[in-house]
Structures are given as C-alpha cells and as structure tokens.
Amino acid sequence: MPLQVIPRRDRKLNSLIKKATPRAYRKGAVIYRRGEPSAAVLLVQVGHVRLTLPKTGADCGRIVGIAGPQELLGLEAVTLDVPRRYTAIAGSSCTVLPLKGTAVFKALRASPMTLSQILRSNDRDLAEARLISSSSGFSSKARIADVLLDLAYRFGVDDGRRIKLDHWFTHRELADLAGAHRSTVTTAINDWIYDGVLKQQPRGLIINKPGTLRKAGTEASRKRRRKVATR
Numbered sequence: 001m002p003l004q005v006i007p008r009r010d011r012k013l014n015s016l017i018k019k020a021t022p023r024a025y026r027k028g029a030v031i032y033r034r035g036e037p038s039a040a041v042l043l044v045q046v047g048h049v050r051l052t053l054p055k056t057g058a059d060c061g062r063i064v065g066i067a068g069p070q071e072l073l074g075l076e077a078v079t080l081d082v083p084r085r086y087t088a089i090a091g092s093s094c095t096v097l098p099l100k101g102t103a104v105f106k107a108l109r110a111s112p113m114t115l116s117q118i119l120r121s122n123d124r125d126l127a128e129a130r131l132i133s134s135s136s137g138f139s140s141k142a143r144i145a146d147v148l149l150d151l152a153y154r155f156g157v158d159d160g161r162r163i164k165l166d167h168w169f170t171h172r173e174l175a176d177l178a179g180a181h182r183s184t185v186t187t188a189i190n191d192w193i194y195d196g197v198l199k200q201q202p203r204g205l206i207i208n209k210p211g212t213l214r215k216a217g218t219e220a221s222r223k224r225r226r227k228v229a230t231r
Helices: 011-019 101-109 112-134 140-155 171-178 182-194 210-216
Strands: 023-025 030-032 040-046 049-053 062-067 071-073 087-090 094-100 163-165 198-201 204-207
Touching: 011 094, 011 101, 040 101, 062 071, 062 171, 094 101, 140 163, 140 171, 140 182, 140 204, 140 210, 171 182, 182 198
Parallel strands: none
Antiparallel strands: 023 094, 030 087, 040 071, 040 094, 049 062, 049 087, 163 204, 198 204
C-alpha cells in the first residue's frame, strides 16, 4: 500500500525527487496497469491516485487503495522483474514524480529511517488487515467511519479539536474502500453532517467530532493512534 514520506529527512531520496520530471494526468487516466513491468516508483505531488484490482463481471476495477500527496506507490519497482500488482488510475487531476526503481533501492539501502518506515508501514497494514477481517460483523457505517478517519489522518490537518480535509473523495471511492454500497456512504455522510460530526466544504470535509466518528468505527479505528499535524 502507499507509503507517506518526508523527503527532507532523507537526502538521497530528496535528491531523486528534485531531479524527477513531473507528469500530469487528468482524472480517470490510467497511469499503469496491473501485470505491466515495473520500472519506476511514483511519488504523488498533487491530487490522488486510485489503486484497483479487477472486478468480476465489470469493466471498472474495485478500488483497494488510495495514494495521496507525499505518498509513494508502485514500490514493486524496487525489486527487479516484479510486475505491477495493481492498476493505478488518476482519482483526480494529479501530478506524480517517477523515480527509477533501482535508484530508489540504492537510496533505501543508505536510508535506515525510510527503510524502517516501510517495514513499519507493512506491519501496520498487516495489523489493520487482521483487525478488519476480525471486524466483519461490524456495520457498513462503521467501516465507512474507518475509511474517513484513515484519509483524514493521512491527508488532513488536525488542530487537536477537528480535522480539516482539503480534498474530496467520491462516494464510490469511499464505498469500495469500505466494502459498502455507494448509497450507504451517501446516507452515512448525510447523517453525520446532520448530527454535526462532519461539515461539508466545496472541495473537502471538516471532521468536527473525530472522537464521535472513531466511536462509530470498528476496532481498527478505536485502536489507531491519533496524530496531531504540525504543518
């Protein structure tokens, strides 16, 4: 899954990022397809990218992950001869930086901090997957709360009281990530707006009561630590 990085802490990775040529994509454009050879790791600068897997009996893939600003995707390119695991599609107008996989591999070898971050990220993904699988009895609304909090913690600004998310994700994206129907997402969000838990903005969302949303979530949300942003 995507890994959020802080380039300034990693001189070698930061050097690769500075030299990279940005690529812009329109919403819906395919960035790479599942099964293709992987040569580059991508860093999202602006917007977000959907990671999808084939969906039986449908043209459109199922969204299994989101990569947003300052997140790496396509880490399979770090290993030689490993094909793409997902299809990456621009979820909005976005800009990404392609970083040569072999160069990222060398940078990681010389960067214990970033490498340990990748390992911790993998451990966290496994732990959350176990929690989600053990929370299958929870309602769709609880899983939607999990998804909203995950996106808010990753891309929002938390002042300790509320979280401001200056980016809007479609109800279809939220539904796929939560394993719910789109209509269920719409109903849940409208309910939370009515109750004052959420406040919708023209291009984003404000979580006025993160604690309430966390209580509405599954065990995965309740056990996740909240980090107050410093940016």
